[in-house]
Amino acid sequence: MSLLKVEGLSKHYEGRRGIFDRLTGAKHTVVRAVNEINLTVEKGEILGLIGESGCGKSTLGRAILRLHEPTRGEVTFDGTEVTALDAAALKAMRRRMQIIFQDPYACLNPRRTVAEIVGLPLKLHGLAANDAELREKVAAICAKVGLKPGQIDRYPHQFSGGQRQRIGIARALISHPEFIVCDEPVSALDVSIQAQIIALLLELKREMGLTYLFISHDISVIGYLADRVAVMYLGEIVEMGPVEQILANPRHPYTQSLMSAVPEVDHAGRNKRIRLAGDLPSPLNPPKGCKFHTRCPLAIDACRSQQPGAETVGPGHTAACHRLAENLSLLDETQA
Amino acid sequence: MSLAAETPAASETILRRNLATFTGNRLAMLCALIVVLFVVMAVFAPWIAPHDPNETDLFRRLQPPGWMAGGEWSYVLGCDALGRDILSRIVYGARISIFIGIVVILVATTIGILAGLAAGYLRGWVDMLISRIVDILLGFPYLIFAIGLMAMMGPGLWNIIFALAYKEWVIPARVVRGETLVTRELEYVEAARALGASRGHIMLREILPNVLSPVIVVATIRMAHVIILEASLSFLGLGVQPPTASWGSMVADGRAFMLEAWWVSTFPGLAILFLVLAINVASQGLRDAFDPRFSE
Numbered sequence: 001m002s003l004l005k006v007e008g009l010s011k012h013y014e015g016r017r018g019i020f021d022r023l024t025g026a027k028h029t030v031v032r033a034v035n036e037i038n039l040t041v042e043k044g045e046i047l048g049l050i051g052e053s054g055c056g057k058s059t060l061g062r063a064i065l066r067l068h069e070p071t072r073g074e075v076t077f078d079g080t081e082v083t084a085l086d087a088a089a090l091k092a093m094r095r096r097m098q099i100i101f102q103d104p105y106a107c108l109n110p111r112r113t114v115a116e117i118v119g120l121p122l123k124l125h126g127l128a129a130n131d132a133e134l135r136e137k138v139a140a141i142c143a144k145v146g147l148k149p150g151q152i153d154r155y156p157h158q159f160s161g162g163q164r165q166r167i168g169i170a171r172a173l174i175s176h177p178e179f180i181v182c183d184e185p186v187s188a189l190d191v192s193i194q195a196q197i198i199a200l201l202l203e204l205k206r207e208m209g210l211t212y213l214f215i216s217h218d219i220s221v222i223g224y225l226a227d228r229v230a231v232m233y234l235g236e237i238v239e240m241g242p243v244e245q246i247l248a249n250p251r252h253p254y255t256q257s258l259m260s261a262v263p264e265v266d267h268a269g270r271n272k273r274i275r276l277a278g279d280l281p282s283p284l285n286p287p288k289g290c291k292f293h294t295r296c297p298l299a300i301d302a303c304r305s306q307q308p309g310a311e312t313v314g315p316g317h318t319a320a321c322h323r324l325a326e327n328l329s330l331l332d333e334t335q336a
Numbered sequence: 337m338s339l340a341a342e343t344p345a346a347s348e349t350i351l352r353r354n355l356a357t358f359t360g361n362r363l364a365m366l367c368a369l370i371v372v373l374f375v376v377m378a379v380f381a382p383w384i385a386p387h388d389p390n391e392t393d394l395f396r397r398l399q400p401p402g403w404m405a406g407g408e409w410s411y412v413l414g415c416d417a418l419g420r421d422i423l424s425r426i427v428y429g430a431r432i433s434i435f436i437g438i439v440v441i442l443v444a445t446t447i448g449i450l451a452g453l454a455a456g457y458l459r460g461w462v463d464m465l466i467s468r469i470v471d472i473l474l475g476f477p478y479l480i481f482a483i484g485l486m487a488m489m490g491p492g493l494w495n496i497i498f499a500l501a502y503k504e505w506v507i508p509a510r511v512v513r514g515e516t517l518v519t520r521e522l523e524y525v526e527a528a529r530a531l532g533a534s535r536g537h538i539m540l541r542e543i544l545p546n547v548l549s550p551v552i553v554v555a556t557i558r559m560a561h562v563i564i565l566e567a568s569l570s571f572l573g574l575g576v577q578p579p580t581a582s583w584g585s586m587v588a589d590g591r592a593f594m595l596e597a598w599w600v601s602t603f604p605g606l607a608i609l610f611l612v613l614a615i616n617v618a619s620q621g622l623r624d625a626f627d628p629r630f631s632e
Contacts, residue, residue, distance in 0.1 A: 067530055094532035107523035111545035117524075121531045171527065 001079070002040035003211050004064070004179060009037040009073030011056075011063045015284075031283045033059040035235040037073070038310075041179070046205070046212040048226030048243065050219060050258070054280055056235040057215045058102075061181040064213070065097055066090060077179065095125050098172040102184040104164035108156035114167055115152040118142060121175040137174060144207075145170045145200060162193035166200070173204065182214045186221060198225060219262045223247050228316070231255045234283060234291040237310075241317030251319040253296050290322065298323050354549075357625035364621020370614035378430040385424035386410065390579045393419035398597040414599040416589055422599065425581035426607050432493075432570075432582045433611065437563045439497050444504035445555045451505065452512025453539045453547075457520050467513070470506040478503060479568060486574040496575055500562055511554050515547035549626040556619035560612045567608050583608050 015029035034056045041047045051057050062068040064075050066082060075082040077097060085093055101107035108117055118138045121127070128134035139149040145166040156164055165185060172180055182201065186194040202225060204210060216222050222229055223243060230240040231254065239252040250256045257274040276295045281287055287294050293303040302322045310318040359365060377384055396419035402409040413422040455466040485499040519525060520543060528542045569575040570584025578585065583604040590600025 062526075065530060067526055091532040094530060099527070099530045101523040101527060103523055107527055109524040109528075109542055109546065120528065120533070124532050124537075168527070171531070175531075 048222035051232035367617040387421040447505040448508025456516025
């Protein structure tokens with residue numbers, strides 16, 4: 001059984017209707033930030049979630065944790081339906097599902113010391129009998145993430161970005177969760193620090209038996225650490241499969257264009273870049289049919305009217321595109 | 337990577353840095369000192385005042401200050417129409433001004449912080465309700481309504497405090513609401529929610545410490561304002577009732593003799609001026625130190 005199962009998960013934001021709108025009967029403007037997402041995460045694996053800015057990656061991560069209350073759909077964690085839990089049960093569940101944030105500057109309360117920040121989960125869940133035990137546990141987890149025990153009474157502003165990210169990781173891990181949403185945990189860091197944090201996350205995963213949903217817009221990061229990859233476009237998953245498959249044999253035209261954009265050191269002219277025309281359409285007014293058709297070089301009439309469903313294209317590999325059957329690949333085309 | 341090398345000394349906290357900025361501002365420190373002197377004067381009034389502030393002596397009616405012809409150095413600032421020592425009355429009057437200023441600001445700031453946090457964090461109908469009340473109260477002319485309330489309730493210390501605090505809380509409430517709206521979206525607030533923290537914990541322990549700086553600054557600026565309002569009410573005879581000394585009523589008492597005995601109104605007027613000015617300048621220093629965003 002999967003550790004995490006997401007079925008039909010949607011998060012819609014309704015625009016406010018003023019008096020004028022109500023009088024004229026204008027419809028709610030709805031932003032479908034996350035729309036009908038289905039995915040599973042197996043215990044011990046890393047599912048990479050990739051997509052460009054504004055495609056709903058972070059919203060999906062937060063909706064799974066009910067940090068943003070989902071509009072529709074179910075999230076099941078280890079047999080428990082998270083979306084049906086009441087406040088008390090949800091609080092208990094939060095111990096087992098945690099999140100690591102993107103911005104190491106915004107994610108730590110500037111008025112609290114490291115001991116207070118990292119010790120908060122223990123306090124909230126009553127996991128430490130007294131202050132001495134709390135400090136002991138905080139020092140232990142801080143040592144594990146690479147901070148010195150003498151630093152736990154300092155304030156966040158006294159640390160560098162990489163160290164702050166370590167503090168954020170310590171806070172997420174101190175309650176011994178099983179599942180962690182990593183919301184772009186390395187994108188705000190220098191490349192050299194990124195490597196350290198990624199190595200730390202992988203080491204902690206092995207040591208503590210963690211499962212990650214790793215959100216990123218960096219394909220090389222995802223390619224390095226993920227077991228499986230889900231590609232998001234405008235709030236929907238367009239392709240999902242094992243990482244080798246997605247990297248080597250992407251089937252959805254959007255994934256193919258993403259892969260062609262990865263800079264390569266070995267510039268043998270293997271891939272030409274597939275340039276997508278236009279911008280990401282506004283989620284306020286998404287295109288009908290396949291959401292990608294406005295920018296897709298392969299779009300046909302069917303794409304403009306019918307939404308494609310996810311089809312299996314390989315073992316554990318699905319893609320949602322009308323033109324899979326033709327087996328067209330932009331990468332091949334540009335190679336020729 | 338050496339972890340120790342890139343971290344500054346552990347003793348340096350944000351608060352200390354702010355305080356150092358404040359104490360480095362000489363004018364602000366001088367004004368803070370003046371405010372402290374006024375407070376000391378108010379607290380130790382019985383030991384500082386040379387005479388009983390309410391002792392009348394008709395032989396000293398409108399006696400001029402010590403350095404003028406007909407004056408006496410033991411009544412250095414002269415006497416009022418009932419022969420009461422003006423200096424002693426100013427010393428005792430400081431009690432009323434400062435007490436009302438502090439109590440009104442404490443009450444208003446406490447209410448304002450709670451209302452602002454609730455409106456800014458809970459949003460929805462709570463925000464709607466609180467914000468509309470704030471808007472309505474802001475539409476009331478402050479002094480005119482205070483006068484109306486005092487006329488309805490009758491004079492008295494606690495009535496003055498109510499007449500001033502009923503509206504004063506909207507100012508910190510608006511500041512806190514605005515700051516809370518920004519702060520609630522920060523990731524550390526989301527982190528607290530992800531850890532299972534309650535709304536109360538998030539509002540009071542995560543958000544409040546981070547919105548407090550501007551509130552402290554606003555509270556000091558507003559305290560000067562409240563002191564002026566109290567003096568205005570007392571000037572109009574709606575404040576603390578005679579014979580209790582209050583700067584506002586002392587200015588009013590001297591108004592009839594402005595030409596022949598200028599000292600009766602002038603000295604309490606100067607007391608109001610100095611205290612309010614000192615509080616304003618000191619609060620600007622606080623603002624520069626604690627909330628650099630607001631300084632020009």
